[in-house]
Amino acid sequence: MKSQLLETIKEFIENRMKTSWDAMEAAKNSANEEGKSSAGDKYETARAMGQLDREMNGRMYEQARQERLSLDKIDPEAIFSKVAFGALVETSMGIFFVSIGAGVIDFDSKKIMAISPQSPIGQVIMGKVNGDSFDFRGKTQRIISIS
Numbered sequence: 001m002k003s004q005l006l007e008t009i010k011e012f013i014e015n016r017m018k019t020s021w022d023a024m025e026a027a028k029n030s031a032n033e034e035g036k037s038s039a040g041d042k043y044e045t046a047r048a049m050g051q052l053d054r055e056m057n058g059r060m061y062e063q064a065r066q067e068r069l070s071l072d073k074i075d076p077e078a079i080f081s082k083v084a085f086g087a088l089v090e091t092s093m094g095i096f097f098v099s100i101g102a103g104v105i106d107f108d109s110k111k112i113m114a115i116s117p118q119s120p121i122g123q124v125i126m127g128k129v130n131g132d133s134f135d136f137r138g139k140t141q142r143i144i145s146i147s
Helices: 002-037 040-072 120-125
Strands: 088-091 094-098 103-107 110-115 133-136 139-146
Touching: 002 040, 002 094, 002 103, 094 120, 110 120, 120 133
Parallel strands: 094 110
Antiparallel strands: 088 094, 088 139, 103 110, 133 139
16 A cells, blocks of 8 residues: 555655646746847846746646655665655544655545654654654544554
């Protein structure tokens, strides 16, 4: 199950990378085209806006690329005795995959939250073992299983 979940998240990140790359290229092409049809200050403003768009999409692409590299470090066959990067954790509040912050993944008719170890819930559950309790947002929760 974990290997299929990991592949689903990788596909999500690859789609985000493609979208960012395409937007970056579109901004570059738009700025170049603006130069052919404009003059003076309008040209400079359009090129500057195009460059800002390209840089923003470039940062988004690089962030997604780094997340993809992080996902490659996860061994889906690894079994965990405590919550760590790559663990699938069932708690009394839901199921979490400690990987990258990708949000809720609908997987195998379950909602699984892909979280980073640096997220608020990730920080709270890191290092916990099966049966441990933890407080999150004023409520006590429990670790049911870790795989």
